[in-house]
Amino acid sequence: MSRIQQLTPAVVNKIAAGEVIERPASVVKEMLENSVDALATRIEVEVAAGGSELIRITDDGEGIHPDDALLTISSHATSKIRSAEDLFSVHTMGFRGEALASIAEVSQFSLRSRQAENPRGFELEVNGGQLSEPKPCGCPVGTTIEVRNLFCNTPVRRKFLKTPATEMGHITEQFTRIALANSRLHLSLRHNRKVIYDLPATEKMIDRLELFYGAELAEKLIWVESEQEGVRLWGYVAHPSQNKSTAKGQYLFLNGRWIQDRSLNHALREAYRGLLMVGRYPITFLFLEVPAESVDVNVHPTKSEVRFRDSQILYRQLLSTLRKKFLSVDLDGRLNVEGDGPREEAQAATPEVRAEAQRDLVAWAGEQVAAWKPSESTGTWELPPRSIPLSAAEIEERASGASETPAADFPAGEMQTQQDAAHHDFHAGERPRAMQVHDCYLVVETEEGIAVIDQHALHERIMYEHLRGRVLADDVESQRLLLPETIELSAGEAGLLLENAELLGQFGLGIEGFGGGTVLLTRYPVMLSRANLRQLILDVVDQLSGSGEKPTRRDLIDELLHMMSCKAAIKAGHRLSPEEIDSLLEQRHLVDDAHHCPHGRPTALVLSRAQLDRQFGRLG
Ligand code: ADP
Ligand code: MG
16 A cells, blocks of 8 residues: 555646536636626637637636736635635635636636736736746736637546537537626627627626527516515516427526526426426526525535525425416417427417317217217227237338338328228218317217327327338438528537437438538428428427437437427317328327327327216116
């Protein structure tokens, strides 16, 4: 065993750097926070090659006193707290005094700063921890810090860096958090000399949200606000029709700091319960202001998690504020019934809409049953036998068109007419096969009683099986666009798409780079010929950027299957021709679990003859 030795400050800093500086985005976060703490009104961020070559941040803040030059890069040196007690009344973003020391240890670091009362500023350079004497220099008031070749002297770390596009995605996210929490700041972000964001200062949070997320979302944001026991909650939550396939649209800020909190996320989910589909996440921008002494911000190296003295109070306040708001606004009235996308699903999911449809349905069923006369001779028709269980292989074989089944020609975007009456074990023309009600549900007589089928859910399920078979066989029919569709994204998002171009190709989507954040969509899957292709790509980006961990290929395939089958399926509100109804019912037995659409919603409700008889007092 070796003897114990005190580590040198350089080693200590490298260890600390490992905790705080995980990737270029961490540098951007720490330096932006420093500029905010220095009361800057304008901050410019310049990045090259995803931050691995250069990160330069310039602010017009208070600057640093020349005598403190060396302290900026000494560890445990800060201007923000003095004593341990101060830890419980932190009013600044930083306080640990280790960020710049850590960064300077693992990069080529230079800093220039001047305070307003000094005619000249100073300049300081550190090369992988090797300091050169600070020198006076002329510079504008404020601070500029340049970080080049991050992790130049920790090759393992440098090797772990992802593509510039991915790293830029993380940087953009950090930038977004600071920008949303500080709308009074003028902020800009450039990558490889191209402007990604230039955000003028504004008093109104909503203006900034609109710049980031577009007018369409901004219009659907609902203001919420409450104050209880010294805790103020305010911000915007999106109407349930606006939602995402990941939790990435949920922003929560505590005393101006972006945080993650399991308990508060849970409160959000609860607040939206019943308003969103399974697997969809709300979009929220919420700010909590709590007395500094009621929260410990020193429990996580990057301070993204905090500990509340009483988290139950916050949980209840968040939940009740949102719930009350949702009850007081007319969520339905504002629903946008466009035929496409998750919006319509959200509508189908609102309890009120469902309840109303259900009431009508029960009334209708009552009439039908009252008029119903049992008869031997009319040759009652049935659904195709649902009970034949198909193996996964069979489904794939059928769905991929290897065998001659209706599924092979079914999902061409439009419902297909079944010409071959021999397929039908009922006498056409005697009775309709099913009745469509509310352009949304199919009511069919079955041997046991009646079944009410959600047309969208069933079709989605069929499309899912079909697409799955085709994707696995790498045989998705796709159509080349004569004129490729250009889609503007952030550089990070474009990078993600390109990284996954091969996988997307398997889904029939042709993606090509066009420089910067622009991508070209060159091919699309035929089954989605009616979908909004731009929106499709935006949703794909959502899926790819997932939350936190990089999703596995399998997860991605699964998510994409769900999303695309949902988009390809007929919507609620779509009137079906009798042939289309037939065709849909005809396919019903082709899916393994026809009772549930891939979202987990049931596709059919069954009311047995016995239940009906009981309800109407026909005791047999
Ligand atoms: P902390 O923010 O935790 O105090 P840092 O290592 O991030 O630690 O910064 C060390 C000190 O350097 C800060 O306390 C602050 O006094 C000074 N400093 C850093 N960046 C700036 C800046 N952009 N403007 C003014 N002062 C700065
Ligand atoms: Mg700091």
